[in-house]
Amino acid sequence: MPELPEVEVTRRGLAPFVEGRTVEAVVVRDARLRWPVPRDLGRSVAGCRVEALERRGKYLLWRFGHGTLISHLGMSGIWRVWPREAAPPPQRHDHVDIILATHIVRLNDPRRFGALLWHPTMAGPVQGHALLAGLGIEPFDPGFDGALLYRETRRRAAAIKQVLLTGDIVVGVGNIYASEALFRAGIHPRASARRLGRQRCDRLAGAVREVLSEAIGVGGSTLRDFVSAAGDEGYFMLEANVYERAGLPCRRCSTPIRRIVQGQRATYYCPRCQR
DNA sequence: AGCTGGTCCTGATGGC
DNA sequence: TGCCATCAGGACCAGC
Numbered sequence: 466m467p468e469l470p471e472v473e474v475t476r477r478g479l480a481p482f483v484e485g486r487t488v489e490a491v492v493v494r495d496a497r498l499r500w501p502v503p504r505d506l507g508r509s510v511a512g513c514r515v516e517a518l519e520r521r522g523k524y525l526l527w528r529f530g531h532g533t534l535i536s537h538l539g540m541s542g543i544w545r546v547w548p549r550e551a552a553p554p555p556q557r558h559d560h561v562d563i564i565l566a567t568h569i570v571r572l573n574d575p576r577r578f579g580a581l582l583w584h585p586t587m588a589g590p591v592q593g594h595a596l597l598a599g600l601g602i603e604p605f606d607p608g609f610d611g612a613l614l615y616r617e618t619r620r621r622a623a624a625i626k627q628v629l630l631t632g633d634i635v636v637g638v639g640n641i642y643a644s645e646a647l648f649r650a651g652i653h654p655r656a657s658a659r660r661l662g663r664q665r666c667d668r669l670a671g672a673v674r675e676v677l678s679e680a681i682g683v684g685g686s687t688l689r690d691f692v693s694a695a696g697d698e699g700y701f702m703l704e705a706n707v708y709e710r711a712g713l714p715c716r717r718c719s720t721p722i723r724r725i726v727q728g729q730r731a732t733y734y735c736p737r738c739q740r
Numbered sequence: 741a742g743c744t745g746g747t748c749c750t751g752a753t754g755g756c
Numbered sequence: 757t758g759c760c761a762t763c764a765g766g767a768c769c770a771g772c
Contacts, residue, residue, distance in 0.1 A: 468745060499748085499768070523746075540745055541770075558770085576769045578746060596748090623763065632747080639745060728764075731744085 467538035469604070469637025470680035472523045475544055480518045482546050482568050483527070487514045492562040494555060498574065499539060502561060502581045509583045510534065521592070522600045522636030532585040535596065539578025545571050601634040604674050609635055611667030618658040618666070625661060626654035627728050629673070638673055641708045642680065644733045646672040648707045653739045654725070654732045707733040 467475075491507040503509070510529060519526040525544075527534035536544075547553070552569045555562070561572040561581060572581065584591050591597060601617075602609045617634040618625070626647060629638045638646065647654050649672035652665055661669070706716055710733060711724035720737040 471745080499746095537746080539747085539769090574769095575771070576744095576746095578768065621762075627763090630746090641745065729766095 467523055467540075467542060468639030468642055468680075469520075469523055469677055470642075470684050472525060472538060472637075473520055473681050474684035475538070476518055476520045476525055479525075479544055479546060479570060482565070483515050483518050483570065485514065485516075486565045486568075487512065488563060489566060490564045492564065493560070494562070495558075495560040498560065498577050499537075499580045500582065503583055506534075506561075506581070506583060509585070521597055522603070522632060523639075524597065526591060528591075530586075532583060532587075533591040535580065535582045535584055535591065535594065536572070537580040537596075539574060539576060539580070541576040542572060542574035542579035545573065547571070599633055601632055601636050604635050604637050604677050609670060609674070611663060611670045614670045615661070615663050615666040618661060621658040623658060624655045624727055625652060625658045625669075626732050628658040630728070630730070635670075635673060637677060640730050641705070642673075642676050644708050645706060646676045648733075648735060648739060649676060651739055654727065654734050656740075707735060709733065 488510045490511055493502050493504055493506060496502040496504060509532065513529050513531065515527055516530060517528045519528060523537060525536040525538075527536065538544075547569050549564070549567060549569055552571070555571070556573070558575045558577075559571055559573050560577075563570040563572075572579070580596075582596075584594050588594075602613065614634065618628060621628045626643050628634065629643045629646070630640065632638070644654065646669065650665065650669040652661070652669060707722050710722040712721050714720070715722055715735040715738060718735065718737050720735055722733055723736055725732050725734075
């Protein structure tokens, strides 16, 4: 279940089975994701080698010599891998199989907010694809720092929590980690983005990077279960400081954590630690 | 009935 | 008036 850490954990889990391997066939069982999965995906990639499995924001990019398979997990998507002889029969919501020589990589997505699209190289570099073109900087790019955050928020009057969620300044911060990063930085989620000072931007940029990288680190420990199809162990989260802790004492100051709604999404924060 | 991890799209608003 | 960027809300779904 996918914010950036879950997508990165997925990428690391799939990469050994996928990179350098050749796709034998693609089975599209149900094409009705956010946009229709191309029915002829098999014709685009069968017989072709996956050069690399990359990530951009929450998108997983299967790089081929002649194009890129763009995958997004939406709210409920998950990729699983089995040795071919051990793959169970497809279950409900198992929409697509990518069949390799020795393994099957299978996409399950109950809510169908995910996406699987083919972008041929002849249509231009994949970074120019409409879905990727507007994305903000990667949180682990050395160029992402307080100075950038400060510069990019100057004309954003909206609440910092919502600005973080749009992903057009920095990618990968979903609803859970937005609350967690703001707690770590001591910033109130409703604070106007443009009114944050330089120091608070420094703190927030650091907090975003820390929260995401710690979550990736922890998710790494569930990699084995995730890949082996031992159950839906793919999703793991850090022990939250605020997320879903409404009414419980703040771990730092014991003040009860509050839940508010911003843009129809829940936000959690400590009214004492975050101003 | 009302929540839930994402994000695209539309239409409204406001600045130049 | 027009052209922007920004912003709020709706939309897409199944499962609990």
